[in-house]
Amino acid sequence: MEIRQITWAELEARLEAQGVPYEHYAFKCAHCGHVQSPVSLAKHMSPDALCKRSTLPVKVASPN
DSSP states (O other): OOOOOOOHHHHHHHHHHTOSOGGGOOEEOTTTOOEEOHHHHHHTOOGGGSOTTOOSOOOOOOOO
């Protein structure tokens, strides 16, 4: 997958071109290629569902 640097204005134009509310904007993971929106990410978030190549820290809430 090719990773390209774009301007903030180009990012905004691409997101608005999707024609959906901002919480449903789709993004593709640069590591695994999975396409997800903030809503679907929050809905299905679990440590097992994360991209295995992600370097982001994961905080899991305690069941209390």
